[in-house]
Amino acid sequence: MSDRYHENRIDGKAMADRLVADVAKQVATLKQTEHVIPGLAVVIVGDDPASKVYVGNKIKRAKEAGLNSIKYELPENCTQDELEQLIERLNNDADVHGILVQLPLPKPLSEARVIELISAEKDVDGFHPQNVGRLVAGQHSLVPCTPLGCLIMLREHFHGEAALSGKHAVVIGRSNIVGKPLAQLLLQANCTVSIVHSRTRDIETLCRQADILIAAVGRPQLVEKNWVKPGAVVIDVGINAIESDGARKLVGDVDFASVSQVASAITPVPGGVGPMTIACLMQNTLNAARMQIQHSDPIRT
Ligand SMILES: Nc1nc2c(c(=O)[nH]1)N[C@@H](CN(C=O)c1ccc(C(=O)N[C@@H](CCC(=O)O)C(=O)O)cc1)CN2
Numbered sequence: 195m196s197d198r199y200h201e202n203r204i205d206g207k208a209m210a211d212r213l214v215a216d217v218a219k220q221v222a223t224l225k226q227t228e229h230v231i232p233g234l235a236v237v238i239v240g241d242d243p244a245s246k247v248y249v250g251n252k253i254k255r256a257k258e259a260g261l262n263s264i265k266y267e268l269p270e271n272c273t274q275d276e277l278e279q280l281i282e283r284l285n286n287d288a289d290v291h292g293i294l295v296q297l298p299l300p301k302p303l304s305e306a307r308v309i310e311l312i313s314a315e316k317d318v319d320g321f322h323p324q325n326v327g328r329l330v331a332g333q334h335s336l337v338p339c340t341p342l343g344c345l346i347m348l349r350e351h352f353h354g355e356a357a358l359s360g361k362h363a364v365v366i367g368r369s370n371i372v373g374k375p376l377a378q379l380l381l382q383a384n385c386t387v388s389i390v391h392s393r394t395r396d397i398e399t400l401c402r403q404a405d406i407l408i409a410a411v412g413r414p415q416l417v418e419k420n421w422v423k424p425g426a427v428v429i430d431v432g433i434n435a436i437e438s439d440g441a442r443k444l445v446g447d448v449d450f451a452s453v454s455q456v457a458s459a460i461t462p463v464p465g466g467v468g469p470m471t472i473a474c475l476m477q478n479t480l481n482a483a484r485m486q487i488q489h490s491d492p493i494r495t
């Protein structure tokens with residue numbers, strides 16, 4: 195590991211620890227003032243090993259944040275009706291303020307139908323069409339955790355959102371979970387935003403124009419040094435398991451070793467955006483609980 199690595203690395207784990215500690219303080223205050231403990235229901239269907247790790251981490255972090263969390267495990271062969279009945283029950287449970295269904299769901303379950311069924315005010319993943327619409331309209335909403343985590347990291351790095359104004363942000367990837375909502379958040383932060391994707395012509399030239407480059411495509415180490423303008427800030431959302439020297443390891447969508455030589459700051463994988471995704475879920479659960487207590491507009495961080 196070179197010194198350079200330490201110089202420009204954005205530590206997502208440390209930021210996530212601080213965010214969870216802050217949520218824990220706010221949860222304690224809510225408990226004292228409103229006598230409510232925010233409740234988070236985490237639903238997992240099947241045995242996907244990665245999903246199990248993520249769900250385990252969500253439950254662990256919820257405990258640290260002082261939330262009540264309950265894990266619901268459904269078998270791989272559960273029916274759409276069984277899953278939907280569980281969601282209906284959680285929608286009607288006043289002690290549950292946040293509901294999430296871990297994705298991807300096993301085939302042939304419909305993710306779209308399940309997401310739409312979750313009550314929008316309990317949709318702590320921010321995937322419900324109502325929350326997506328509110329985000330695009332610039333209204334307060336529950337915002338998807340990974341994009342929110344990226345924005346918080348950028349805000350902290352630049353010492354406030356004002357410094358993002360006028361910067362050219364290039365988002366690689368157009369998924370509903372990351373690329374599209376992140377582009378909206380950056381637009382609201384007054385960035386000039388480009389989204390590039392698999393059909394984009396001369397993607398490298400566009401990426402090289404970015405002041406802020408965000409990779410969210412799920413292609414291991416796609417982004418190399420020559421894609422990055424010297425001094426750019428690089429956020430790596432990818433989490434890809436690869437074989438290297440006979441061992442399994444996790445890498446991002448960015449070739450960290452080469453890109454860290456030119457970027458002014460870069461998030462590592464692991465230990466970058468991933469931990470912030472889970473910390474933001476805690477923040478969203480607190481926000482959802484507040485919203486349900488106040489019966490007012492959703493609150494956004
Ligand atoms: N319902 C949802 N499903 C999925 C989401 C989501 O936000 N909501 N996002 C991803 C998975 N995900 C959270 O659910 C997630 C993935 C990875 C991490 C993380 O912290 N990764 C670590 C490495 C973990 C490892 O060792 O395997 C890291 O990057 O440091 C957090 C959350 C898809 N599904």
Ligand SMILES: [Mg+2]
Pocket residue numbers: 319338339340471
């Ligand atoms: Mg999320």
